[in-house]
Amino acid sequence: LDALALRGFVKRNLVSGVGSIIGVGKEADVYEATDDTGRLYAIKFYRIGRTSFRAIKAKRRYIEPTTHHQWLKVNISAAKKEAEAVSKLIKVGVSVPDIIARERHALLMNRIYGRLLSECKDLKEPKKTLKEILRNIRKAYTEVGIVNADLSEFNILCTNSKIWIIDWPQAVDKEHPNAEILLDRDVANILRFFRRRYKLDCPLEEASFYVRGWRDKIEIYG
Numbered sequence: 001l002d003a004l005a006l007r008g009f010v011k012r013n014l015v016s017g018v019g020s021i022i023g024v025g026k027e028a029d030v031y032e033a034t035d036d037t038g039r040l041y042a043i044k045f046y047r048i049g050r051t052s053f054r055a056i057k058a059k060r061r062y063i064e065p066t067t068h069h070q071w072l073k074v075n076i077s078a079a080k081k082e083a084e085a086v087s088k089l090i091k092v093g094v095s096v097p098d099i100i101a102r103e104r105h106a107l108l109m110n111r112i113y114g115r116l117l118s119e120c121k122d123l124k125e126p127k128k129t130l131k132e133i134l135r136n137i138r139k140a141y142t143e144v145g146i147v148n149a150d151l152s153e154f155n156i157l158c159t160n161s162k163i164w165i166i167d168w169p170q171a172v173d174k175e176h177p178n179a180e181i182l183l184d185r186d187v188a189n190i191l192r193f194f195r196r197r198y199k200l201d202c203p204l205e206e207a208s209f210y211v212r213g214w215r216d217k218i219e220i221y222g
């Protein structure tokens with residue numbers, strides 16, 4: 001299944017080889033890949049519903065075409081949704097890994113050399129990092145009109161000087177009935193992480209106003 005998507009990238013001359021796994025998330029596995037100039041990429045293979053899929057396989061000894069078809073449909077649609085969101089975000093300059101191409105349920109992305117924020121125990125300028133994350137959430141909301149809706153320290157890659165927000169398949173439009181709640185939840189998750197790990201304080205209300213563009217500055221204490 002992954003092989004077919006991969007062959008697609010190879011046929012289009014985008015990729016010439018696949019390396020080791022660089023990330024495993026709730027919904028996808030991410031592998032390193034290279035083109036024939038030696039440039040490195042990341043390929044995200046969607047695997048939504050993987051566990052139940054395997055369970056069915058084990059019980060029935062074969063995969064029913066409809067089940068398989070449904071599974072692929074769900075994963076292709078997630079990949080499409082993420083690619084659409086990312087292309088809009090990149091245009092306005094939100095810091096996300098660019099998506100070069102999609103084949104079925106797989107996305108070819110720029111490989112980011114950063115660690116998950118959850119693993120960053122020694123950020124040099126945590127205040128600056130937090131401000132940068134909030135600034136990007138604000139840009140996504142005010143300039144593209146979308147909310148990530150799954151934001152936490154597990155969906156941000158960072159170095160000491162830069163951050164990237166990853167994982168956008170579940171992004172919701174600002175008009176979605178739950179958009180406001182999801183936006184505040186994203187912000188609260190990030191503030192909680194920086195409060196616990198870096199003793200930084202920023203009132204949720206101030207951050208909420210800031211990401212909606214209702215105020216232009218954000219004070220962070222600590």
Ligand SMILES: Nc1ncnc2c1ncn2[C@@H]1O[C@H](COP(=O)(O)OP(=O)(O)O)[C@@H](O)[C@H]1O
Nearest residue numbers: 023024025026027028030042097110111112167
């Ligand atoms: N462009 C990328 N460059 C480097 N690593 C990545 C990239 N995209 C994802 N990863 C790694 O793969 C993991 C899973 O990717 P993610 O998009 O969060 O999928 P999931 O929906 O499964 O959580 C991430 O936690 C991260 O470690």
Ligand SMILES: [Mg+2]
Nearest residue numbers: 025154155167
């Ligand atoms: Mg993730």
